[in-house]
Amino acid sequence: MTVAGDWSYALHRDTNLDLARALLAGFDLSALRKQICDIRPGARF
Amino acid sequence: MQALPRRCACAEALQTSWALPELAGRVVISPLAGGANNVNLKLAVPARSFVLKLRDRKGVPASNARIQEAIQGQGLAHSLGVSPAILAASADGDFLSEFVTGKTLRPEIIRSDGYAPAMVIALQKLHRVPxxxxxxxxxxxxxxxMVGATAVGAALPQGFDRLLQLAHELNGIIVASAAPVTFIHADLVPQNFIASDKGVVLVDFDYCGRGLTAIDIAGATSQAEMDDAETDAFMRLYDPDLDDAQRVRVKCVQFINAIREVAWALMAEATIGAAA
Structure with a gap:
């Protein structure tokens, strides 16, 4: 992975830890486990 | 990291061994920002510049097979116009590529200069690589x-075990689904996008391979700090028929990728700190 500019390991760790926690707070896990497998024919991702 | 004179000596040795006509004459060598397992040098001759990526043997370890696949991946991406050409490579994974003049797509530049559509075009091309x-x-x-982080005694953040467990569980569900799989870059931090006069190009293919296309969409949007509306617009540019399941899938992959980034930072900081 690339490091540059004002970047630091600690900043990268904390930014992504905050992101993971924020995403998790918005998850309805039981619904999400089913929804992520709902693949529309022709879906590109 | 190697001291600059040692890096220059290494660069000069590779120049001699490759004997490239492009590097004939006086070459000015200067350092560039690098990664956790490599050292990047700019090699400038009067008419052109190149990037020499030297594997840092004291950095985060990577297998040679993986490094060679990364070089092949960048070569394939170049054939579709979304990566700099590779001019020469060594058996150890050091390689010389074109130097791309352009802007690194930091989050604020993507936003202010409206680069999201050009990023999507680059990704769509990249994902056509066999x-x-x-x-x-x-x-x-x-x-x-995490094996690396544990080996060097990295301190784990509070509650990280539960996040790890959930990331593994969700990843297993997505991988077992029929979600689209293509060639992917798999490390789409903003500094790996460069806006050149030929469009947006990608660098650093160390992690590329066959994988869930959603990994690149999730990585590009989350690491560029796009908000929900920006992410939605980005996804719709990529797939005009965007649906709710795709939105949920990308959020889920953003979560798993964020845990991966935390794990990498834990390992890299402790590894490089210990080697310094």
């Missing part, structure tokens, strides 16, 4: 990084 046999999975990376 996928290699090697699979890329986020959970494999997480396991590798």
């Amino acid at each position: 996928p290699p046999d090697r699979h890329f999975r986020l959970d494999d990376d997480i396991r590798t990084f």
Whole structure:
């Protein structure tokens, strides 16, 4: 992975830890486990 | 990291061994920002510039097979116009590529200068590269990084075990689904996008392989700090028929990728700190 500019390991760790926690707070896990497998024919991702 | 004179000596040795006509004459060598397992040098001759990526043997370890696949991946991406050409490579994984003049797409530049559509075009081209046999999975990376972090005694954030467990569980569900799989870059931090006069190009293919296309969409949007509306617009540019399941899938992969980034930072900081 690339490091540059004002970047630091600690900043990268904390930014992504905050992101993971924020995403998790918005998850309805039981619904999400089913929804992520709902693949529309022709879906590109 | 190697001191500059030693890096220059290494660069000069490779120049001699490759004997490239492009590097004939006086070459000015200067350092560039690098990664956790490599050292990047700019080699400038009067008419052109190149990047020499030297593997840093004291940095985060990477297998030679993986490094060679990364070089092949960048070559394939170049054939579709979304990566700099590779001019020469060594058996150890050091390689010389074109130097791309342009802007690194930091989040604020993507936003202010409206680069999202050009990023999507680059990704759509990249994802047409025939996928290699090697699979890329986020959970494999997480396991590798956590083994490395544990080996060097990295302190884990509070509650990280539960986040790890959930990331593995969700990754297993997505991988077992029929979600689209293509060639992917798999490390789409903003500094790996460069806006050149030929469009947006990508650099640093160390993690590329066959994987869930959603990994690149999730990585590009989350690491560029796009908000929900920006992410939605980005996804719709990529797939005009965007649906709710795709939105949920990308959020889920953003979560897993964020855990991977944390695990990598834990390992890399402790590894490089210990080697310094």
